[in-house]
Amino acid sequence: MSTTRNAIVDAAVELAEEASWEEVRLYDIAERLDVPLTAVQAHFREKEEIADAWFDRPDHALVAAASDPAVQALPATEKLHCLIMTWLDAQADHQRVVREMIKGKLEAGHVHVQIPAVLRISRTVQWLREAAHRDAAGAMRGLEETVLTSIFVTTFVSWLNEDTHDFRRTRARLSRLLHGAAWMAQWVPGYHSPRPRGALPAPPQGALRPENVADESTDARA
Structure with a gap:
């Protein structure tokens, strides 16, 4: 067999x-x-290819979750939150092992592993955009990908280091980041797609406003 x-x-x-x-x-x-x-x-x-195959699994879980009409009916910010947490929750039973996989990729001298790891993150973010039905194009797409990648990586690092059973700190941080990005998007000329979009939500207390960007960045490094 x-x-x-x-x-x-x-x-x-x-x-x-x-x-x-x-x-x-x-x-x-x-x-x-x-x-x-x-x-x-x-x-x-090589063993690193097995780690890459492991990360195909949460990618699949993310895309599968997007087929649920209830997920697609969510407001844009909540939809992204749901999909990113689905990606993380798919690995929750093996958090320590995932942390060790990432640590191995970041070791000095492993450039041959680190470059594919960057591409791996990019691929996951692309699937996230597809699953969330994001339709920005051109320069606005590039801006959106940059912001989503930053949010995704910050959230992933938070998740890797959290020791609560429900990852409530990670969930809260992700919510702040997404709502803050949505609030700031209002001020980006030409960002909105020609397709009809719902009104952007008001940022919750503690969201990422321009005046506290530095505070959030400091918190993310803590």
């Missing part, structure tokens, strides 16, 4: 839960699955 990519990813994460992601070796995965090492090699050239 052929060994599937999913089985290899599952075995790798299982082994990482028992020890650490750093300690997982491809031959360990082969032994866990009781297959020759060539069966792993047929799907993955």
